[in-house]
Amino acid sequence: MEITDMTPAEERVWRAFPRGENVDLRDQGDADPARGADWGPEQTVRATVLRALLLSAPQEDGETASLRLAGARITGTLNLQYGEIEHAVRLSDCWFEDVPVLYAARLRQLNLRGSVLPGLEAATLRVEGVLRMSGCLFDGPVKLGGAQISGALFLDRADIGEPPPGQPALQLNHATIGDGLSAPGLRTRGEVRLTGASVAGTVDLNEARLTAGVGEIALDAETLTVEGDALLREADVLGWIGLRGARIAGRLDLSHARLVNPGDSTLRASSCTVGEIWLRKGPRPEGTLNLRRAQVDVLFLEPEVVPDEVLLNSLVYTSLTPHEPAERRLAMLERDGEGYVPHAYEQLTAAYRRIGDDPAARLVQLAKQRRRRGTLPWYGRLWGHVQDITVGYGFRPLRAAGWLVSLLMVGSLAYALHHPAPLKADEAPQFNPVFYTLDLLLPVITFGQEAAFAPTGGYQWLSYALVLTGWILATTVVTGITRTVSRQ
Known part of the structure; x- marks a missing residue:
C-alpha cells in the first residue's frame, strides 16, 4: 500500500510508528470508545493499514519502532494470523469493527486497554511480554486457548458479553502464563474455561462477576496449575466452579464470595491439591460443597458458611481453622450428602488432637459411634x-x-x-x-x-x-x- 492512499489519520499513525511515538486520535473527536461506531474519518484507521505497518513498515536506524495508537475506529478485520510481530503493539481505547484474528501469531507485547471489540480470535497466540486487556468491552467470546504469555495477563474490569450457544465466554484452556492472571472486577456472561492452564503467579478474580446460569458451569478450572494463590474474594458466581484435579500451591480464597447454584454443586474441588482453602465471611453457598478426595494443608472454614449439603469423603486436611467447639463442627459432618462417612469423623478427630483438644476429639468419636449406630440392624442399634x-x-x-x-x-x-x-x-x-x-x-x-x-x-x-x-x-x-x- 502506498502512503498516498492513506487518510490523514492513517498518515499520522504510519509516520509515528518507526519512532515509537504515541498517536491519540481522541484529540480530534469523541473520547468514549463505546460510541466508536459513530466516530468520523478523523478517528478512522483501516485494519489493512495497521497490518501492513506491523508486517512490512520501514525502520529507522537508532529508533525502536512500535505501534502506539489510542482513540481509533478500526474498520475491517485486523488479521495477523501466523504473523511474527517484532514490535510492541498498543491499541488502547479503540473501537474495532470486526473481531481481530491473531491465531498463532507471535508478538512482543500487546495492549488493548479500554478498547471495545466484538470478540477476539487469538488461540495459540504467543506473547513474549505482557498481554493487557484491562477495561476492555467484548461483545463476543475471547479465545486464548493454548496461548503462551511470558509475562502477565491483565483482564481487570474487562466485560465479556454472552457467547454463541455452546461456546465459552473466555477460553484460556491449556494456556501458559509466565506471571499472573490479573482479572479483578472481570465480568463474564458464560463459561470461563481454564482447564489444563498453567499460571506461574497468582490468579486474581477478586470482585469478579461470573454469570453462567443455574446448573451451568461458570468457571471450569479442572487440572489447573497455579504456583501462587487463586483469589475470588467478594466474587459473585452464578453457576458452578470446577476445580477437579487442580493444583494450587497457595490459597484458594473465597472469602466474602457469593456462590449460587441451587440444586447442584456450587464448588467441585474433588481430587485437587490446595495449600489453603478459605471459605469465610460471606453468605452461605447455595449449592453443594464438594471436597471429596481433596488434599488441603489448611482448611479455613467457618461453620456459618457451610452449605446445607457437603461431600467430604476422603478429604484430607492438616489444620482446620478457626478453632471451634466440636458441637459446631459436627453439624458439618451431619450434612454430608453421602450419609455416614467414617473418614470425615476421623479427619476431624485428628485435627483436634493435633492442637491438643482431646475432649473435643473424644466428642467427635462419640458422635461417630452414634451416627454409625443408625446404619446397624435393630439388635446392633x-x-x-x-x-x-x-x-x-x-x-x-x-x-x-x-x-x-x-x-x-x-x-x-x-x-x-x-x-x-x-x-x-x-x-x-x-x-x-x-x-x-x-x-x-x-x-x-x-x-x-x-x-x-x-x-x-x-x-x-x-x-x-x-x-x-x-x-x-x-x-x-x-x-x-x-x-x-x-x-x-
Missing part, C-alpha cells in the same frame, strides 16, 4: 444404645465410674441385709459387704472376700451380674484414663 447410656461408647469414663459407685452401693446394701454363708466357717474372715462387693466388681484386685463366701438364690445371680458389669465398666474406666494419659 439396641446394643449401641446400651453402650451409649452406660459408658458413652467408652468415651465417657466418668459415667462408667458413676455406674461402678452405684453398683457398689446396691451390692453393699443387698449383702449387708443378707450375708452370704461362708464356705469354711472356721477359716472365713469377718464378712464385710462393701469389700465383698468390691471383690465382685473389680477384676484382678482381691480383698479375700469373694473366695470365702458363697451367696445363694437371687443373691448368687446378683453376684454374677456384678462380676460381668464390673469387668465391662472397670475396663472402660482404665481405657479412658489410659487414653487421656497417653494424649498428655
Whole structure:
C-alpha cells in the first residue's frame, strides 16, 4: 500500500510508528470508545493499514519502532494470523469493527486497554511480554486457548458479553502464563474455561462477576496449575466452579464470595491439591460443597458458611481453622450428602488432637459411634444404645465410674441385709459387704472376700451380674484414663 492512499489519520499513525511515538486520535473527536461506531474519518484507521505497518513498515536506524495508537475506529478485520510481530503493539481505547484474528501469531507485547471489540480470535497466540486487556468491552467470546504469555495477563474490569450457544465466554484452556492472571472486577456472561492452564503467579478474580446460569458451569478450572494463590474474594458466581484435579500451591480464597447454584454443586474441588482453602465471611453457598478426595494443608472454614449439603469423603486436611467447639463442627459432618462417612469423623478427630483438644476429639468419636449406630440392624442399634447410656461408647469414663459407685452401693446394701454363708466357717474372715462387693466388681484386685463366701438364690445371680458389669465398666474406666494419659 502506498502512503498516498492513506487518510490523514492513517498518515499520522504510519509516520509515528518507526519512532515509537504515541498517536491519540481522541484529540480530534469523541473520547468514549463505546460510541466508536459513530466516530468520523478523523478517528478512522483501516485494519489493512495497521497490518501492513506491523508486517512490512520501514525502520529507522537508532529508533525502536512500535505501534502506539489510542482513540481509533478500526474498520475491517485486523488479521495477523501466523504473523511474527517484532514490535510492541498498543491499541488502547479503540473501537474495532470486526473481531481481530491473531491465531498463532507471535508478538512482543500487546495492549488493548479500554478498547471495545466484538470478540477476539487469538488461540495459540504467543506473547513474549505482557498481554493487557484491562477495561476492555467484548461483545463476543475471547479465545486464548493454548496461548503462551511470558509475562502477565491483565483482564481487570474487562466485560465479556454472552457467547454463541455452546461456546465459552473466555477460553484460556491449556494456556501458559509466565506471571499472573490479573482479572479483578472481570465480568463474564458464560463459561470461563481454564482447564489444563498453567499460571506461574497468582490468579486474581477478586470482585469478579461470573454469570453462567443455574446448573451451568461458570468457571471450569479442572487440572489447573497455579504456583501462587487463586483469589475470588467478594466474587459473585452464578453457576458452578470446577476445580477437579487442580493444583494450587497457595490459597484458594473465597472469602466474602457469593456462590449460587441451587440444586447442584456450587464448588467441585474433588481430587485437587490446595495449600489453603478459605471459605469465610460471606453468605452461605447455595449449592453443594464438594471436597471429596481433596488434599488441603489448611482448611479455613467457618461453620456459618457451610452449605446445607457437603461431600467430604476422603478429604484430607492438616489444620482446620478457626478453632471451634466440636458441637459446631459436627453439624458439618451431619450434612454430608453421602450419609455416614467414617473418614470425615476421623479427619476431624485428628485435627483436634493435633492442637491438643482431646475432649473435643473424644466428642467427635462419640458422635461417630452414634451416627454409625443408625446404619446397624435393630439388635446392633439396641446394643449401641446400651453402650451409649452406660459408658458413652467408652468415651465417657466418668459415667462408667458413676455406674461402678452405684453398683457398689446396691451390692453393699443387698449383702449387708443378707450375708452370704461362708464356705469354711472356721477359716472365713469377718464378712464385710462393701469389700465383698468390691471383690465382685473389680477384676484382678482381691480383698479375700469373694473366695470365702458363697451367696445363694437371687443373691448368687446378683453376684454374677456384678462380676460381668464390673469387668465391662472397670475396663472402660482404665481405657479412658489410659487414653487421656497417653494424649498428655
